Amino acid sequence: MQKLHPNFTRLLELLADGEYHDGTSLGAQLGITRAAVWKFIQKLMQYGIEVDSIKGKGYRLATPFSLLDAKKITQNLTHPRQVQVAVFEKLDSTNRYLRDLGDIVCPQACVAETMLAGRGRLGRHWVAPFGQNLYFSYAFPFQKDISELAGLSLIAGLATVAALKQCMPDIPFALKWPNDVLVGGSKLVGILVEVQAESNGACTAIIGIGVNVNMSMQTPASAEISQAWASLFSVSGQSTDRNLLAALLLDQLNVSLDRFVETGFSDFVAEWECADCLLGQEITVKNHDKQWQGQVLGVNTLGQLRLLTENGEEKTISAGDTTILKKNSEKPL
Ligand code: BTN
Numbered sequence: 093m094q095k096l097h098p099n100f101t102r103l104l105e106l107l108a109d110g111e112y113h114d115g116t117s118l119g120a121q122l123g124i125t126r127a128a129v130w131k132f133i134q135k136l137m138q139y140g141i142e143v144d145s146i147k148g149k150g151y152r153l154a155t156p157f158s159l160l161d162a163k164k165i166t167q168n169l170t171h172p173r174q175v176q177v178a179v180f181e182k183l184d185s186t187n188r189y190l191r192d193l194g195d196i197v198c199p200q201a202c203v204a205e206t207m208l209a210g211r212g213r214l215g216r217h218w219v220a221p222f223g224q225n226l227y228f229s230y231a232f233p234f235q236k237d238i239s240e241l242a243g244l245s246l247i248a249g250l251a252t253v254a255a256l257k258q259c260m261p262d263i264p265f266a267l268k269w270p271n272d273v274l275v276g277g278s279k280l281v282g283i284l285v286e287v288q289a290e291s292n293g294a295c296t297a298i299i300g301i302g303v304n305v306n307m308s309m310q311t312p313a314s315a316e317i318s319q320a321w322a323s324l325f326s327v328s329g330q331s332t333d334r335n336l337l338a339a340l341l342l343d344q345l346n347v348s349l350d351r352f353v354e355t356g357f358s359d360f361v362a363e364w365e366c367a368d369c370l371l372g373q374e375i376t377v378k379n380h381d382k383q384w385q386g387q388v389l390g391v392n393t394l395g396q397l398r399l400l401t402e403n404g405e406e407k408t409i410s411a412g413d414t415t416i417l418k419k420n421s422e423k424p425l
Pocket of ligand 1: 207218283
């Protein structure tokens with residue numbers, strides 16, 4: 093676990109203008125030696141951030157970017173709930189960090205610039221290059237039993253789409269059950285919700301959201317990603333302020349969680365169907381060694397997938413990975 097060093101943050105602020113800065117003047121502004129500046133520059137390069145350097149002129153970021161900042165995130169929050177936001181340079185996993193805190197009494201969020209062991213659904217790894225994307229987790233305590241949280245992971249998907257639409261209203265974000273956010277069929281967001289029971293009959297949900305934000309198709313990390321992916325940058329050509337996006341995400345989660353506490357998932361079914369890219373499609377669903385095939389009829393009030401199987405029966409599925417078999421433009425009756 094490593095917090096961002098204030099001098100590292102300040103150095104990046106100085107380099108954010110995209111201009112060359114020499115080591116001596118950077119050091120003077122930070123109150124550190126040229127050698128210490130060089131160490132931070134080396135750290136950036138080790139994280140895969142491209143730094144141009146010219147003798148006599150100094151260093152500049154090939155693509156300027158700004159670091160995550162807890163103050164900037166909290167300043168942009170509008171929901172009245174008080175949430176502590178922790179920012180890290182690196183963690184093994186933001187979900188794991190919150191889980192390891194133990195009993196969560198107040199809602200708590202964290203973000204990291206990179207994760208060394210990012211967790212994906214069904215035991216997969218989430219690729220997390222430094223400084224480019226959002227790796228966000230939110231621990232939310234419920235005064236409910238685990239059995240009452242059906243549909244929660246779909247709520248996280250809906251809240252994410254709402255936040256993304258605030259940033260980019262013209263992009264057609266779609267949801268793929270249970271909670272992937274896609275653009276043009278490629279994965280933009282992955283969500284992992286982990287729920288832990290507390291001793292008093294209550295429980296805490298850790299909602300982990302990975303959004304591909306400013307990652308470009310040329311990023312070396314691309315080689316590690318085994319499925320078609322998109323980023324906000326690849327679909328819009330614009331870079332997005334990750335601190336603002338984190339705040340929008342947290343606000344939307346708070347709004348949706350308030351509604352969910354009141355009504356459960358039933359209140360969200362219609363909203364889900366508006367963004368659902370599987371509705372009416374012929375798909376397969378895989379969950380470990382089980383597999384089903386059929387046409388998607390939608391989701392039920394528990395957030396389970398409704399599948400019309402080949403023998404004409406309706407099957408409801410609680411967990412799994414979905415793949416579209418063939419595109420069907422007609423919606424089911
Ligand atoms: C998926 O497999 O699609 C889910 C990916 C979830 C990734 C996010 S990034 C923030 C949070 N921390 C983790 O370790 N994983 C989730």
